[in-house]
Amino acid sequence: LAPNIRASIQPLEESAINRIAAGEVVERPASAVKELVENAIDAGATRIEIAVADGGKTVIRITDDGCGIPSEELPLAVARHATSKIDGSDLLNIHSFGFRGEALASLGAVGRLTLTSRTDRTDAAELSVTGGKTGSVKPAALSKGTVVTLRDLFFATPARLKFLRSDRAEMQAISDVVKRLAMAEPSISLTLRDVSGGGEGRVTFRADAVTGDLFDALRGRLGQVMGREFIDNAVPIDADREGIHLTGLAGLPTYSRGAAVAQYLFVNGRPVRDKLLIGALRGAYADFLSRDRHPAVALFIDCDPHKVDVNVHPAKSEVRFREPGLVRGLIVSALRHALAEAGHRSSSTIAG
Ligand code: ADP
Numbered sequence: 001l002a003p004n005i006r007a008s009i010q011p012l013e014e015s016a017i018n019r020i021a022a023g024e025v026v027e028r029p030a031s032a033v034k035e036l037v038e039n040a041i042d043a044g045a046t047r048i049e050i051a052v053a054d055g056g057k058t059v060i061r062i063t064d065d066g067c068g069i070p071s072e073e074l075p076l077a078v079a080r081h082a083t084s085k086i087d088g089s090d091l092l093n094i095h096s097f098g099f100r101g102e103a104l105a106s107l108g109a110v111g112r113l114t115l116t117s118r119t120d121r122t123d124a125a126e127l128s129v130t131g132g133k134t135g136s137v138k139p140a141a142l143s144k145g146t147v148v149t150l151r152d153l154f155f156a157t158p159a160r161l162k163f164l165r166s167d168r169a170e171m172q173a174i175s176d177v178v179k180r181l182a183m184a185e186p187s188i189s190l191t192l193r194d195v196s197g198g199g200e201g202r203v204t205f206r207a208d209a210v211t212g213d214l215f216d217a218l219r220g221r222l223g224q225v226m227g228r229e230f231i232d233n234a235v236p237i238d239a240d241r242e243g244i245h246l247t248g249l250a251g252l253p254t255y256s257r258g259a260a261v262a263q264y265l266f267v268n269g270r271p272v273r274d275k276l277l278i279g280a281l282r283g284a285y286a287d288f289l290s291r292d293r294h295p296a297v298a299l300f301i302d303c304d305p306h307k308v309d310v311n312v313h314p315a316k317s318e319v320r321f322r323e324p325g326l327v328r329g330l331i332v333s334a335l336r337h338a339l340a341e342a343g344h345r346s347s348s349t350i351a352g
């Protein structure tokens with residue numbers, strides 16, 4: 001045998017497969033929070049409470065009032081590639097955050113995961129998975145929805161544990177994830193609590209449900225997340241091109257920043273970080289801002305799920321558009337137009 005080959009070819013054990021997948025799905029505590037909050041949103045929750053201790057390294061607890069998981073399905077919920085969100089194989093028609101069915105399996109492989117859940121038709125029950133070992137379903141007490149507790153993230157993968165940053169930096173990343181999801185879902189109330197040291201902890205972010213028409217709700221929620229000043233210094237964007245809708249608020253050039261810290265982009269309600277979209281933003285502001293200034297924006301692109309592939313990476317923060325040129329063109333022209341109008345208005349006010 002060659003020096004690097006130990007035995008004949010054999011399938012990996014399930015727990016090893018899950019740890020490998022976890023490496024891509026859960027990079028850091030913030031990725032776990034993202035997956036769990038997305039699950040709560042997919043479950044139709046109206047209130048989501050997030051509690052974390054020590055930057056999410058020791059405790060992440062998500063409580064929701066969504067539909068719950070029937071007790072007999074708890075083992076499936078933590079099994080790999082099992083999902084209630086797509087029908088069979090239609091990866092081209094995705095309306096939920098989740099669809100890969102691997103977050104809970106991954107989290108249970110690298111940490112200590114406990115699911116407690118109750119539905120309208122089943123009593124509350126709980127199931128734990130620790131370092132890939134699944135326990136048995138037990139009766140529990142819960143009035144509604146689901147509580148997911150994840151302790152000691154990466155205890156089963158010490159190499160990953162070593163790469164985590166300070167509690168403060170990890171908490172910052174968690175806060176960023178929660179804010180992005182909050183912007184995407186104005187009708188859900190969310191709280192983020194730091195429970196380091198035990199007890200009730202302290203609320204570090206809260207967004208109460210907002211209602212009203214699209215722009216009222218958007219302004220309300222974006223105000224809660226990005227601050228009143230942004231709302232007062234931004235123009236509404238509302239444009240369509242060949243079935244692609246662009247809405248949101250674009251900050252005035254006078255409200256720009258020295259770093260690209262306030263750019264929030266969403267595709268079909270999913271927060272994304274996408275080179276194409278960031279490039280389009282730069283193009284749109286090119287005539288209004290010098291290269292070292294960055295606009296503050298919150299933009300939502302909505303289109304038929306068939307026009308965009310969200311299954312590019314396990315973390316699902318990258319997308320591929322079927323017609324990238326169309327999307328870019330829409331963003332550049334809609335923003336340029338709105339910013340030029342705003343500039344025109346303010347200069348004519350001054351002149352008048
Ligand atoms: P996915 O979200 O891709 O389906 P997950 O591993 O994140 O995969 O979750 C597996 C399944 O567990 C989901 O499809 C859903 O049926 C169920 N589930 C997970 N979290 C919740 C929750 N908070 N409320 C209700 N059901 C949930």
Ligand code: MG
Nearest residue numbers: 035039098103
């Ligand atoms: Mg999920």
